[in-house]
Amino acid sequence: MAVNRQAAHRGYDIIGDIHGCANTLIRLLEQMGYRKVNGVYQHHRRQAIFIGDIIDRGPRIREALHLVRDMVEHGSARIVMGNHEYNALGYCTRARPGSGKKWLREHNARHNRLIRETLDQFDDHPHEWNEFLEWFYTIPLFIEEEGFRVVHACWDGDLIEKFKRVQGGACIDEDFLHASAAIESFAGQVMDTLLRGTDLRLPEGTSITGRDGYVREFFRTKFWADDPETYADVVFQPDPLPPEVARKILTDQERKQLISYPLSAPPVFVGHYWMEGEPAPLKGNVACIDYSAVKYGRLVAYRFDGEAVLSPDKFVWVDVSRPEQFGYPNMEDSVER
Structure with a gap:
């Protein structure tokens, strides 16, 4: 198996969506050999990479944020932005005069519900929450190394190259955040595609x-499907398509909307998609590491050592189906379904 020399000198542990499951994260880190040194989890020869979505839904969001930020600031971890960090920035940022809105992300019932646990847990720590919002701006949308790539939901090479030219790096600023409120804009397309x-x-x-009760007129699609012919070949979401829809043949126009990720490209890691079952690569160079931890699934990591072809043997995880079995009586026990 070919190994990229640059990536092989230091192993990377890419960790899936945490959503406030801080105790589970500690168990996973310790299982992989990370230990606290001066209050920060570190590994003597490896680096963690968090896929985003540290916040919302779970019972220990504040603790998870502190743990992750400490690791990032001390160099024992890196991170990419998730859609929940982006949503929090929009929810907590006032719209500019003349926009016709009070907040960039509308404070409607659904959005209120999604961020409720986070805001509740920071209710007595407002200054901390403001500091974390500022920190979110320092989180890149993607990591691109010679031998691998990391993004929360979708690697769109054309969008990423244009974003780098426009922004001069991998991070957004407040102007880009405001621009992204218009979904049809370039900024809106970047945030929607890469993070959702x-x-x-x-x-x-x-x-x-x-299953979340939300009515959808769209369905999520794979960005790596090879020569798809039907809707069933490209659908990628927990909720299945009706059989008569799944059999529908893709039109030429629909094919043009799909993104291709060739096998010749470096391995790419994503989260976001609420996977179930035994962790395994989606194809030789694509892996999703979100296995629904906060819904009592698994908190998963992929231990990457520079291999060009991803292996199911490199996944590790902590099950969270029965929180009490781990010795934490209240662990991850207040999530919303």
Whole structure:
């Protein structure tokens, strides 16, 4: 198996969506040989990479943020932004005069519900929360090394190259955040694609009610599908398509909307997608490491050592199906389904 020399000198442990499951994260880090040194988790020869979505839903969001930020600031970890960190910035940022809105991200029932646990847990620590919001601006949207790539939901090479030219790096600023509130804008497309993934519109008159109760007229799609022919070949989401929709042949226009990620490209790691079952690569150079930890699934990491072809043997995880079995009586026990 080919090994990239630059990546091989230091191993990387890419860790999936945490969503406030701080105790589970500690168990996973310790399982992988990370130990606290001067209050910060470190490994003597490896570096953790967090896939984003540290906040929302879980019972120990504040603790998780402190743990992750301390590791990043001390060099024992890196991180990319998740859609929940981006959502928090929009939710907590006032819209500019003349926009017709009070906040960049509307304070409606659904958005209030998604961020409620985070705001509740910081209710007695408002200065800390403001500091974390500022820190979110320092989190890159992607990591691109010679031998691997990391992004929260979707690697769109063309969008990323244009973003680097526009922004001069991998981070957003407040102007870009404001611009991204218009989904049809370049900024809106960057944030929507990289942090939420790609989608296709369902046939006219068709909708899907997900397990979260949200009614969708679009479905998430793979950015790595090879020569797809039907909707079933590109769908990538927890909620299945109706059988008659899954069999539908992709039109030429729909094919043009899909993104291709060739096998010749470096391995890329994503989170975001609420996977289930036994962790394994999606294809030889694509791995999703979000296995629904906060829904009592698994908190997963991939231990990357420079290999060009990803292996199921490199996944490690902590099960969170029965929190009390881990010796933490209240661990991850207040998540919203």
